[in-house]
Amino acid sequence: MRGHIIKRAKDSWSIVIDIAKDPATGKRKQQWYSIKGTKKEAAKKLAELLHQLDTGTFIRPDKITLAEFLEKWLKDSVSMNVAPRTAEGYEHIVRQHLIPGLGGILLTQLKPENLQRYYAEKLAGGRRDGKGGLSARTVRHHHVTLHTALGVAVKMGLTGRNPADAVTPPRYQQHEFQVLTEADMFKVLEQAKSTPYYALYFLALFTGMRRSEILGLRWGDVDFIFTQISVVRSLHHLRNGQFIFRQTKTAKSRRLIALSPAAALALNEHRKKQEIICKHIGKKLSDDDLVFSQDEGGPLLPDSVTRAWVRMMDKLGLKGVRLHDLRHSHASQLLKQGIHPKIVQERLGHSSIAVTLDTYSHVAPGLQKAAAARFDEVMEGWSETEANEKIR
Numbered sequence: 001m002r003g004h005i006i007k008r009a010k011d012s013w014s015i016v017i018d019i020a021k022d023p024a025t026g027k028r029k030q031q032w033y034s035i036k037g038t039k040k041e042a043a044k045k046l047a048e049l050l051h052q053l054d055t056g057t058f059i060r061p062d063k064i065t066l067a068e069f070l071e072k073w074l075k076d077s078v079s080m081n082v083a084p085r086t087a088e089g090y091e092h093i094v095r096q097h098l099i100p101g102l103g104g105i106l107l108t109q110l111k112p113e114n115l116q117r118y119y120a121e122k123l124a125g126g127r128r129d130g131k132g133g134l135s136a137r138t139v140r141h142h143h144v145t146l147h148t149a150l151g152v153a154v155k156m157g158l159t160g161r162n163p164a165d166a167v168t169p170p171r172y173q174q175h176e177f178q179v180l181t182e183a184d185m186f187k188v189l190e191q192a193k194s195t196p197y198y199a200l201y202f203l204a205l206f207t208g209m210r211r212s213e214i215l216g217l218r219w220g221d222v223d224f225i226f227t228q229i230s231v232v233r234s235l236h237h238l239r240n241g242q243f244i245f246r247q248t249k250t251a252k253s254r255r256l257i258a259l260s261p262a263a264a265l266a267l268n269e270h271r272k273k274q275e276i277i278c279k280h281i282g283k284k285l286s287d288d289d290l291v292f293s294q295d296e297g298g299p300l301l302p303d304s305v306t307r308a309w310v311r312m313m314d315k316l317g318l319k320g321v322r323l324h325d326l327r328h329s330h331a332s333q334l335l336k337q338g339i340h341p342k343i344v345q346e347r348l349g350h351s352s353i354a355v356t357l358d359t360y361s362h363v364a365p366g367l368q369k370a371a372a373a374r375f376d377e378v379m380e381g382w383s384e385t386e387a388n389e390k391i392r
Contacts, residue, residue, distance in 0.1 A: 003050055005042050013042040015157060017049050033157030066110055067103025070094045073149045084244045085236045093145045108159050112166040119170060136172035143169035178321045180329040187316055195308055199270035200292050206263040208330035208348050211323060212236060215300055216245055220287030222267060227259040235299055243299045253349040335363045
């Protein structure tokens with residue numbers, strides 16, 4: 001028998017496989033794995049291990065280094081299960097940082113203190129004065145990547161515990177977004193007319209859509225009759241120059257956004273300009289064409305759109321206001337106008353109303369005062385004497 005499964009506890013199994021015979025004693029060498037899940041999942045894992053033995057790809061857990069496992073994780077797990085941009089980020093962190101810093105350690109010998117020391121060194125940048133290191137936020141990304149990968153190693157039975165569970169990643173201060181005032185909004189839109197991206201910035205402010213969603217928008221996603229937009233995909237530009245169109249990652253992200261008359265008009269004017277450009281190059285604008293594109297129809301470079309925004313903000317004296325802050329400005333203005341947070345959540349594509357309320361808690365004090373004033377208006381004329389009489 002080359003391998004078998006032993007039940008240990010509820011939803012916990014041991015997989016035992018024969019990997020070789022000791023040439024000196026003739027005794028079988030066995031490798032044990034622990035796995036959580038159903039018996040069917042344990043049997044599937046046993047079959048995978050036996051296949052690896054047959055094909056010569058089997059690596060003993062007590063012999064595999066962290067570097068070898070991370071490369072295997074990138075190939076077998078990350079490439080199939082995450083978005084291209086996310087996979088690209090994992091690959092950069094793994095190959096540029098985790099493997100050089102920790103890769104030589106055996107996976108089963110990796111300890112929390114190894115990780116804690118690695119985080120401290122990355123923060124310090126290898127210098128005694130602590131300058132030149134990575135930011136706390138970046139090092140925290142390293143922790144998340146490592147924790148995710150080691151979680152897979154535990155599920156595969158390659159290690160008995162996730163050492164990242166016992167490590168506290170560095171804390172960082174969340175970036176505080178800036179919300180444009182009404183006056184600044186007018187200034188921004190006026191200045192944007194001198195850029196090629198006026199309609200794009202206009203739509204970002206009037207809908208709260210993400211940059212990737214706007215750049216992935218097709219004319220077929222715009223309904224001028226019912227004045228609404230269907231957000232169904234996003235555009236991503238990888239380091240190798242490739243453009244990737246991907247369905248929005250959650251059901252909440254796939255949504256319909258109602259257009260205001262001003263936004264519908266701006267988009268209609270933009271379409272007319274595109275039709276003129278298409279006519280000049282001898283093609284007809286179709287529903288599959290991008291709403292925002294280069295003259296020949298190819299996708300816009302996301303970084304070019306952002307750089308143009310940064311230059312515009314510098315000219316206006318609004319340094320530090322990001323393109324993404326148009327999204328925050330849209331949401332904050334809606335909430336200030338008394339729009340129900342549930343509607344704001346739906347427009348932004350947040351996973352839950354709690355995310356919306358947590359993100360825009362800065363608007364809450366104003367809403368509280370307005371609510372108190374409105375209640376006073378409802379109860380106006382209700383004197384203490386009348387109240388006492390009613391109680392009696």
